[in-house]
Amino acid sequence: xxxxxxxxxxxxxxxxxxxxxxxxxxxxxxxxxxxxxxxxxxxxxxxxxxxxxxxxxxxxxxxxxxxxxxxxxxxxxxxxxxxxxxxxxxxxxxxxxxxxxxxxxxxxxxxxxxxxxxxxxxxxxxxxxxxxxxxxxxxxxxxxxxxxxxxxxxxxxxxxxxxxxxxxxxxxxxxxxxxxxxxxxxxxxxxxxxxxxxxxxxxxxxxxxxxxxxxxxxxxxxxxxxxxxxxxxxxxxxxxxxxxxxxxxxxxxxxxxxxxxxxxxxxxxxxxxxxxxxxxxxxxxxxxxxxxxxxxxxxxxxxxxxxxxxxxxxxxxxxxxxxxxxxxxxxxxxxxxxxxxxxxxxxxxxxxxxxxxxxxxxxxxxxxxxxxxxxxxxxxxxxxxxxxxxxxxxxxxxxxxxxxxxxxxxxxxxxxxxxxxxxxxxxxxxxxxxxxxxxxxxxxxxxxxxxxxx
Ligand SMILES: Cc1cc2nc3c(=O)[nH]c(=O)nc-3n(C[C@H](O)[C@H](O)[C@H](O)COP(=O)(O)OP(=O)(O)OC[C@H]3O[C@@H](n4cnc5c(N)ncnc54)[C@H](O)[C@@H]3O)c2cc1C
Numbered sequence: 001x002x003x004x005x006x007x008x009x010x011x012x013x014x015x016x017x018x019x020x021x022x023x024x025x026x027x028x029x030x031x032x033x034x035x036x037x038x039x040x041x042x043x044x045x046x047x048x049x050x051x052x053x054x055x056x057x058x059x060x061x062x063x064x065x066x067x068x069x070x071x072x073x074x075x076x077x078x079x080x081x082x083x084x085x086x087x088x089x090x091x092x093x094x095x096x097x098x099x100x101x102x103x104x105x106x107x108x109x110x111x112x113x114x115x116x117x118x119x120x121x122x123x124x125x126x127x128x129x130x131x132x133x134x135x136x137x138x139x140x141x142x143x144x145x146x147x148x149x150x151x152x153x154x155x156x157x158x159x160x161x162x163x164x165x166x167x168x169x170x171x172x173x174x175x176x177x178x179x180x181x182x183x184x185x186x187x188x189x190x191x192x193x194x195x196x197x198x199x200x201x202x203x204x205x206x207x208x209x210x211x212x213x214x215x216x217x218x219x220x221x222x223x224x225x226x227x228x229x230x231x232x233x234x235x236x237x238x239x240x241x242x243x244x245x246x247x248x249x250x251x252x253x254x255x256x257x258x259x260x261x262x263x264x265x266x267x268x269x270x271x272x273x274x275x276x277x278x279x280x281x282x283x284x285x286x287x288x289x290x291x292x293x294x295x296x297x298x299x300x301x302x303x304x305x306x307x308x309x310x311x312x313x314x315x316x317x318x319x320x321x322x323x324x325x326x327x328x329x330x331x332x333x334x335x336x337x338x339x340x341x342x343x344x345x346x347x348x349x350x351x352x353x354x355x356x357x358x359x360x361x362x363x364x365x366x367x368x369x370x371x372x373x374x375x376x377x378x379x380x381x382x383x384x385x386x387x388x389x390x391x392x393x394x395x396x397x398x399x400x401x402x403x404x405x406x407x408x409x410x411x412x413x414x415x416x417x418x419x420x421x422x423x424x425x426x427x428x429x430x431x432x433x434x435x436x437x438x439x440x441x442x443x444x445x446x447x448x449x450x451x452x453x454x
Contacts, residue, residue, distance in 0.1 A: 006106045011042050017330075017331025018332070047061045056400075106298040110303045126245055134431055150192075150195060169264035203233045206235075219369055309350075312352060325355060
């Protein structure tokens with residue numbers, strides 16, 4: 001008799017937690033577990049701004065998938081580009097561009113999210129994202145290259161435009177990115193004696209009336225105060241009207257000469273979800289509180305790509321926010337439900353009460369709200385770093401991160417431009433491969449073409 005096949009799509013917070021739990025709780029002859037992932041690591045996204053600012057090396061937050069002692073999962077290096085629910089087949093494009101059809105009995109969809117963009121002229125051509133390791137490494141090189149080029153330039157206009165930086169998105173990703181990178185340029189300027197520090201200007205803008213509203217009024221104002229004190233200009237109720245290679249136009253009419261536009265204005269579910277042709281809520285797959293897809297046996301979804309009802313907030317239709325905090329807990333929970341389904345037991349509903357938020361603004365600046373307690377400065381920083389450090393999955397990753405933090409605290413920042421990605425296309429549209437996916441009709445056609453039936 002063949003063993004049931006469990007296919008997990010995505011090796012992020014949700015996917016990796018799920019796989020690890022399946023490996024731990026299922027005996028090898030109970031099921032075969034396969035993981036599809038384009039990368040050989042789990043990316044610890046919340047520390048991405050620290051990679052962009054050079055406090056951490058990229059490898060520190062790329063956590064190995066092959067360190068677990070119980071490791072026995074088959075890993076397919078590639079991305080899922082379509083799922084056919086009828087025939088229970090996932091279509092995969094491998095990293096060598098081969099198309100592979102992977103049949104499953106149970107599928108766990110955890111492909112996360114991509115950067116949310118709007119129809120703003122020039123946006124996808126000129127903005128950088130902060131969602132992948134490559135983007136963080138690229139942004140770091142780009143920011144340092146602006147300092148290098150401004151330093152070398154004799155043209156005051158060019159200097160001024162290279163030394164202005166715009167970050168869009170006042171959530172934790174954008175705020176941390178602006179804060180960490182501003183610290184980098186502030187520290188760097190001492191090593192560029194020809195540059196006028198007064199020319200370096202960071203803008204943080206958001207269409208919402210507040211930065212990080214989840215923090216509440218008092219803590220949110222503290223965060224704004226810290227950023228303003230550091231010289232970051234915050235513009236709320238403002239977005240981008242137009243983006244060009246050398247300037248950005250704000251919706252309030254201001255035209256900012258800049259070569260650096262970083263776009264972190266929210267996320268949307270992975271385009272893989274649309275290939276299912278199933279019901280979605282704001283693009284996320286609509287699932288039951290058990291994280292299964294009603295009417296489709298053996299289909300589960302979680303993390304940023306799924307609209308999981310947030311039962312801790314009551315029965316008013318709220319869905320879990322797209323955070324690592326939920327994704328990793330959902331990963332464990334979904335593994336238990338897959339095992340329950342496999343063994344003919346009943347599945348449990350997912351309930352988790354939010355533990356709060358930590359925001360690392362670099363150095364000793366931070367604001368945190370663990371379990372509703374408002375913290376600022378060093379205590380907030382200790383909670384933020386302690387939380388992230390303990391959430392890193394392997395001891396090697398923990399050691400790398402801690403060593404990097406200590407080194408940075410003692411030796412300060414470095415301003416090395418690696419140049420690995422020089423002259424490569426590197427804007428929003430180039431990093432997230434959004435055009436790789438099939439439509440539901442193309443998935444069906446592909447499956448029919450292979451002669452596979454329901
Ligand atoms: C800069 C930044 C800071 C953040 N800070 C915080 C924070 O402080 N606290 C917090 O709780 N959350 C934070 N978040 C949000 C958090 O990182 C996400 O909510 C979390 O990563 C979601 O987990 P996930 O498993 O759903 O997706 P991810 O962790 O994004 O994992 C998705 C995985 O799927 C893979 N994948 C994508 N498409 C496919 C495909 N087609 N086929 C196969 N694999 C695929 C990806 O490569 C990735 O490995 C932050 C996010 C960012 C970008």
